[in-house]
Amino acid sequence: MDLTLVAQGLLSGLLFGGVTSLMAVGLTLIFGVMRVVNFAHGDMMVWGMYLAWMLSSRAGIDPYLGFVVCAAALFVLGLGVQRGLVDRILDAPHEMQILLMLGVALVLENAALVAFGPEPARVRSSLTLPPLWLGPLFVDVARLITFVIAIALTVLLGLFLFRTAFGRRIRAAADNPYGALVVGTDVRRVYAVAFGIGAACVGAAGALVAPILPFQPTTGLGLSVASFNIVIIGGMGSLLGAFLGGLIVSIAESLGAVFLAPSMKELVSFGLLIVILLFRPAGLFGKRAA
């Protein structure tokens, strides 16, 4: 086995992992706080991608700046979805929530199909080329920037949750909504903001990945499934788990493409999922179910 190839696989996987981490962090935040599985996660990400594409093609804003706008827009979308829809079924059985979110996913996907057509789209960043070379290893600048911004955003989110008063309220509402209510937290508002932040994460992730990954309205489902995989491996509701899970899955897939037939690489990540579920059903960093 060619060592350069292994090192290159490791590096490519790590760099791509930043953005899968950010995507999964958004999903796990929503689940951790509201116990709602956001099946529209991938489709929200696709909308982040299309917003970045519109900003870049219509207004000439580079996606590496435009991601802020995308995150803000998705925050509003997330807030709206939570207030208008999710809030009504928070106490409903899980299957109701799943059906609702699948409905949202279908609406988002087909709205994108109507608005942008079925052709794959791609965003060009002025920073996309040329790549750097570390000896025989190449570093794609786009991936590097994406990685750095994604990590920075994840760290910022962590600081927000663990170092600010509102962050504490979110965690309190996640931990014990009734208790949070008793001490005067507006839990409904907290939920709406948390859903908004989760959506903003995936909106930013979408904008950041848009220069790397071509996308179509149908791209969402695959992204949702990839996010669930990561979140389950990392532990449902655990931020650190989603973050590290994203890196682990991305590197595992990349190395899978080196050692196996590349078409089998998804086997590696989903195989990992089965192994984790067998030996640590709560995920790597999840709390054990009572």
Add this chain to the structure above:
Amino acid sequence: MSTVTRRAFLKATAAGVAVVGFPLPLRAQAKTVKVGLIHTVTGPLAEPGQACRAGAQLAADMINAAGGITSLGGAKIEFLLGDTQTKSDVARTEAERVINQGAQVLMGTFDSGNTAAIVPVAQQRRVPFLVDVAAADPITANVAKSVKAGQQKVQYVYRNFPTGSSFGRRAVQYFNEIFKETGQNPRRVVVMHANDLFGSIQAKGFKAAWDAAKPSWEIVDVIPWPEPPSDLSTEVSRAKALKPDIIAPITRPASAQLLLPELIKQRVEVLGVISPGSPGLYEAGQIAALKQDLEYVMDNVPWPNFKNPKTQQVAAEYRKRTGGKTFDTQSGYSYDAVFILADVLERAKSTDPDAIVDAIKKTRFSGGLMVYGGPVIFNDLGDNPNAIPAMIQILGQKPLVVWPKDAAQEKLVFPRPKR
């Protein structure tokens, strides 16, 4: 909530049953031939599926405007539109639906898997199925085999499109001819392909044709990826490590947008990127998205014969109707299929399924707009052996036929200039 009374419900049901169950009196009023036109109009393969539908509709409008099917008293072609959503199970139910609504012929679907799902429906319900676009060999070959073995009486499935295996044979032939023509002697070819049904069959066909032809060049590795891919950088690193002279990719539109820039980024130095057959690589949207990354790329695809002035006219009309789309593989073959069908119906003088099949078997149609190796005929497998691909190359950001020589619009550029 509004309530539906038992009587209203019964009335509505009875009316519904009357319409669905006794469509004949309704059908007799307007003289039409009902054609179930089923394509991948939504889902991952929506773009080519929509092109198929647009091409077929253009052809039907032209036939209807010129007086319809004369031998059937000027019957117009009426499409019952179906959408597979790029899902095989939906393809099957859509076929069932249009047949229940009275479809007398089926056409479709662009995707090999979806098309294969419709085949048993067509055979069971005895509805002739003219495949306009779909390459996988088994679609027709399996039916031909079971008819030959006596398990089924009549073959209702026919195809006017190059088969996967013929793609491979032509690709190897064109590779050899292009290398010879340009005096080049590449040694190492790396095949990279999408691992869906189409991509896998296409890759296998190319490899099998190469095994059979034993040319001077070698296929050093075959690298498949899951389609749609999320990332191809490791796959490209792997290909680069093999020091290839030629990259032979079999892509879908989304994977092409990932693969071709990655080849440039990772500085994979090759004499050329020549695809044994990738749909959509030449679409205006693809060229706009990939720009220089697509320049000099060659693709072995069924392509309209633009040396035919009629093709130019139809392409201009198609562009006008679709808001600037290229008349290409999909729209072109679907267009031709409708004209072949009109020719068949004209000779069949009936919409009886077996009369249509008899007429299909005797087809000798030379009004097609694609690059053909001869008139449209159907062999004992139900395929047209004269449906052949052409080698196109993106030159000056335009897809142009460069091989075979007699259909070439422009001289080919090989090896590609260094960047």
